[in-house]
Structure formats: C-alpha cells, structure tokens
Amino acid sequence: xxxxxxxxxxxxxxxxxxxxxxxxxxxxxxxxxxxxxxxxxxxxxxxxxxxxxxxxxxxxxxxxxxxxxxxxxxxxxxxxxxxxxxxxxxxxxxxxxxxxxxxxxxxxxxxxxxxxxxxxxxxxxxxxxxxxxxxxxxxxxxxxxxxxxxxxxxxxxxxxxxxxxxxxxxxxxxxxxxxxxxxxxxxxxxxxxxxxxxxxxxxxxxxxxxxxxxxxxxxxxxxxxxxxxxxxxxxxxxxxxxxxxxxxxxxxxxxxxxxxxxxxxxxxxxxxxxxxxxxxxxxxxxxxxxxxxxxxxxxxxxxxxxxxxxxxxxxxxxxxxxx
Numbered sequence: 001x002x003x004x005x006x007x008x009x010x011x012x013x014x015x016x017x018x019x020x021x022x023x024x025x026x027x028x029x030x031x032x033x034x035x036x037x038x039x040x041x042x043x044x045x046x047x048x049x050x051x052x053x054x055x056x057x058x059x060x061x062x063x064x065x066x067x068x069x070x071x072x073x074x075x076x077x078x079x080x081x082x083x084x085x086x087x088x089x090x091x092x093x094x095x096x097x098x099x100x101x102x103x104x105x106x107x108x109x110x111x112x113x114x115x116x117x118x119x120x121x122x123x124x125x126x127x128x129x130x131x132x133x134x135x136x137x138x139x140x141x142x143x144x145x146x147x148x149x150x151x152x153x154x155x156x157x158x159x160x161x162x163x164x165x166x167x168x169x170x171x172x173x174x175x176x177x178x179x180x181x182x183x184x185x186x187x188x189x190x191x192x193x194x195x196x197x198x199x200x201x202x203x204x205x206x207x208x209x210x211x212x213x214x215x216x217x218x219x220x221x222x223x224x225x226x227x228x229x230x231x232x233x234x235x236x237x238x239x240x241x242x243x244x245x246x247x248x249x250x251x252x253x254x255x256x257x258x259x260x261x262x263x264x265x266x267x268x269x270x271x272x273x274x275x276x277x278x279x280x281x282x283x284x285x286x287x288x289x290x291x292x293x294x295x296x297x298x299x300x301x302x303x304x305x306x307x308x309x310x311x312x313x314x315x316x317x318x319x320x321x322x323x
Contacts, residue, residue, distance in 0.1 A: 034223060035220040038219065044212055048208055054102050054105065055105060055204040058086070058106065058109055058111075064083065066082075066089075067081060075171065078123070079171060079173075080166075081111070083106060083112065086106070087103050087106065087124050088123075091126050095131060097285045103117050103289075104292060107292055107294060108292075115169040118298050122165045122302035123162030123165060125299070126158060127277075132150055132274065133148070133151070134147075140254060141266065149321065150271050153314040154275060154310050157305075157306055164305065214284065219280055222278070223248050226248050229247075230244065237258070237259055242256075248278050275309075
C-alpha cells in the first residue's frame with residue numbers, strides 16, 4: 001500500500017512538473033544552459049582528472065603506502081585506518097561529491113568496511129577550493145580573500161566533525177608502528193589482483209565520465225525544479241536565495257551574492273550553503289553509495305553539524321578580520 005501511494009505521488013509530481021516545464025520552457029532552457037555551463041567550466045575540468053587519478057592510485061597501491069605513513073595520525077585523531085587519509089587529502093583538493101566516490105572505491109576494494117566508510121563520509125565533505133576561490137569569492141563576492149576565510153571555516157569544522165564522530169566506529173588499532181615493508185607487501189598483493197592496465201584504464205575512464213554525467217543531470221534537474229518552485233511561490237529575494245541554496249548550491253550562492261545585505265551576512269550564508277552542499281549534492285552522494293551498505297544518515301547529521309560549526313567559525317573570524 002505504501003509503495004503504491006509513493007508511486008502515485010511521484011506520478012502526480014512528475015505530471016505537475018511536466019506541465020510547468022511546458023508553460024515555462026524559456027526559463028527551463030536557461031536553467032539547463034546555466035547548469036551545463038557550470039558543469040563544463042568548473043566541474044568537469046576540476047573533477048575528471050582527480051576521478052581518473054584516484055582510481056589508478058587505489059588500484060596500484062598508493063593508498064597502502066600513504067596509509068602506512070599516516071596511520072598514527074589518522075588513528076590518534078579520528079580512530080580510523082590510515083588508508084582513509086587518501087580520501088581526506090583528495091577530497092580537500094577536488095571537492096564534493098568526490099569524497100563519496102573515493103570512499104566507495106576503498107570500500108569496493110576491501111580496504112575499509114561499511115562502518116568505516118559511513119564514518120569517513122561524515123568529515124570529508126569539502127567544496128572544491130578552485131570553485132570557492134575562483135567562482136564564489138571572485139565572481140560572486142568580488143573579493144578573493146573571502147574565499148580563503150570560507151575555506152578555513154569549512155576545513156576546520158570538518159576536522160571538528162571528524163573528532164566528534166571518532167567513536168562512532170573505532171577501527172582496529174595496529175600497534176606495530178610504521179612499516180615500509182608491510183606497505184610494499186600490500187602493494188605487491190594488489191598488483192597480483194589487478195587486471196591488465198588497458199582494462200583498468202578503460203573501466204576508470206568509463207566510470208569517471210558516467211559519474212560526471214550523473215552530476216550534470218542532477219544539477220540540471222534541481223536547478224530546473226528550483227526555478228519552477230521559486231516562480232510559483234513568488235519568494236522574496238532572501239527566501240529565494242536560501243531555498244535555492246537548500247536545493248542546488250550554485251544557484252543559491254549566486255542569489256545570495258545579489259542580496260542587498262551586509263557583506264558579513266553574505267559570507268555567513270555562503271559558508272552555510274557550502275557546508276550543507278544542497279539536496280542536489282546529497283542526491284549525487286546517495287546515488288553513488290546506493291548499491292553498498294554505506295549509510296547516508298550519519299553523513300546527513302554531520303552536514304547539519306557542519307552548518308552550525310562553519311557558521312560559528314566564520315562568525316569568530318569576523319571579529320579578527322574586517323571585510
């Protein structure tokens with residue numbers, strides 16, 4: 001009964017949205033064009049190289065090497081395996097939703113279990129630094145320095161979340177210390193398990209492009225839905241900016257930048273929207289981990305914490321710097 005009701009609701013919603021798309025075709029096209037521009041200019045060129053490189057690094061043993069050297073730090077701070085440092089570092093460089101892809105790759109390769117993966121997702125949700133500095137701070141806020149303030153707030157709050165969740169699931173502690181020999185033994189084992197390089201590269205390219213197309217489709221869908229809903233409900237500028245940020249981050253950030261409010265409040269709203277990521281990014285992450293046992297709920301709870309913590313940190317930074 002519940003399944004039939006859900007299907008009926010989805011059907012009615014789809015019919016309604018289809019009618020709205022037909023009646024607002026020009027605005028829908030503009031939204032789709034904007035999403036493709038963002039994807040083409042920012043998302044694809046920044047994420048595609050990282051997606052390909054990360055898969056190859058995992059398949060050829062880099063994770064085991066970096067994990068061995070960072071094992072003491074990762075366990076002492078987060079009580080998690082050293083190999084998870086790979087996801088932490090690459091996510092800082094490439095931005096979401098890449099953390100879910102890297103986490104799933106570790107999970108699929110048997111390096112971490114589902115509980116470690118669920119925990120890892122909670123504190124590796126970082127925006128792309130090039131997007132924050134280049135697009136958000138320069139294009140939207142007209143001040144490059146603000147991008148660094150926002151990044152500091154988001155990075156520090158994520159580390160705090162990792163510490164908060166450190167006891168969510170505690171990985172087995174290897175007290176043998178750093179062992180280069182042990183790391184290379186693991187690398188040799190992975191080499192023996194690998195397919196030939198041509199097959200690995202082909203699969204890596206296909207997986208990366210398919211994921212990027214999923215991201216494009218999700219962004220386009222949420223931007224179109226956001227445009228239709230905001231037009232229908234006739235929001236004021238502030239409510240439109242916040243609602244847009246809740247649905248799709250990029251549109252929300254753009255609308256926030258256009259608000260006639262104090263720059264400090266703009267920075268606060270911008271930071272909080274980036275911390276949550278928008279339902280569009282959440283949908284992407286949920287889709288990536290959907291065929292695994294990795295849990296989404298801890299990630300969602302962590303994002304609510306992220307909003308509060310990053311907002312608090314950026315507010316404290318207001319007291320130090322004048323914008």
